Amino acid sequence: MVESIRLLRAARESAVKSRSAALVQLGGLIISAPQQLRDRLACRTTLRGKAALARRWRASTEELARPTHAAKFALRSIARRIDTLDAEIAGLDRRLEQLVRAAAPRTIELLGISTGHAGRLLVTAGQNIERLRGEAAFAALCGASPVPASSGKITRHRLNYGGDRQANRALHLIAVCRLRYCERTRAYARRRGAEGKTKPEIIRCLKRYIAREVYHALRADLAAIDPRPAIRDTTIICGAGPIGITRRRT
Incomplete structure (x- = not known):
């Protein structure tokens, strides 16, 4: 699908x-x-x-x-x-x-996510989302992972200009929507602004949190479409026995 x-x-x-x-x-x-x-x-x-x-x-x-x-x-x-x-x-x-x-009923129920945004993020994740190691890998794929940009005594992160830019745009639009309509998100933005964060930095943080939320929703949606067991949960040794291959002793 x-x-x-x-x-x-x-x-x-x-x-x-x-x-x-x-x-x-x-x-x-x-x-x-x-x-x-x-x-x-x-x-x-x-x-x-x-x-x-x-x-x-x-x-x-x-x-x-x-x-x-x-x-x-x-x-x-x-x-x-x-x-x-x-x-x-x-x-x-x-x-x-x-x-x-x-394909993604749970994902489109999240605040600020339209069917257009969900479709773009579905395409980025792919049918086999299990190939990604976790939500951090999905965030990096969407260009929403933080990039260290510290210098001297200053510790900070900058925007990530890599990844799928269309997926990053979808996350950006979701973040902007939540900043307008979600009181919890606005409170978070005020708190980070009081800490000295600029608006682009606040949106970068929001996109990272949204990527985590979307990853788990997409994984649940895709598991419902294709309920195969996760490949990474089955080791080579566990799969060797049923096909008659014995473990080599050294």
Whole structure:
């Protein structure tokens, strides 16, 4: 199931990039379009609004040699492409939400974790989360583990710029959400701020705690999907007997 989520997320990310590129291209064409077309679009303040208006335009294919009709045709084409990509992204979101809710029910119950965040963290952890030694390894994989940056008599840690940056972004958004809506998190931030921690350092600490919480939730969710015994709990010696291999004495 995790592999299915990864594939659908890859398709969604591609569609989002294409939509962003189409919006940028639409804005560039509007700037260089004839004045009368710009005036018609002036009533809409956002690119999304301008795209919704341009999508309903009618352009004469017999008069495309005229710049006004060519610009109208091009703007309508890009606006309809944006609309198609919106529908594609919405469809992928619905299917991803179904898969993530089935794969990680415990994880999405945690405060501040949406199905999008849970899907990203599921892909980072992978189907076989047992390959990770523990929650510290998962935090390092997400770029949330502290990196020592002490100097002289100063003992401190800095941000970790390694790991999966998309998973790190998901942890960051979860931390920001909890800073806004969770009183316990706000109290923790005030306490660490009184100790001299800066806001980025406080968020770094929060991401580390969230990574620990998410790891245990993901492990429980993935164990329910694939209830195989943990590989690391079975030693080579324990597995040698049933297949007829005796331990060599030295």
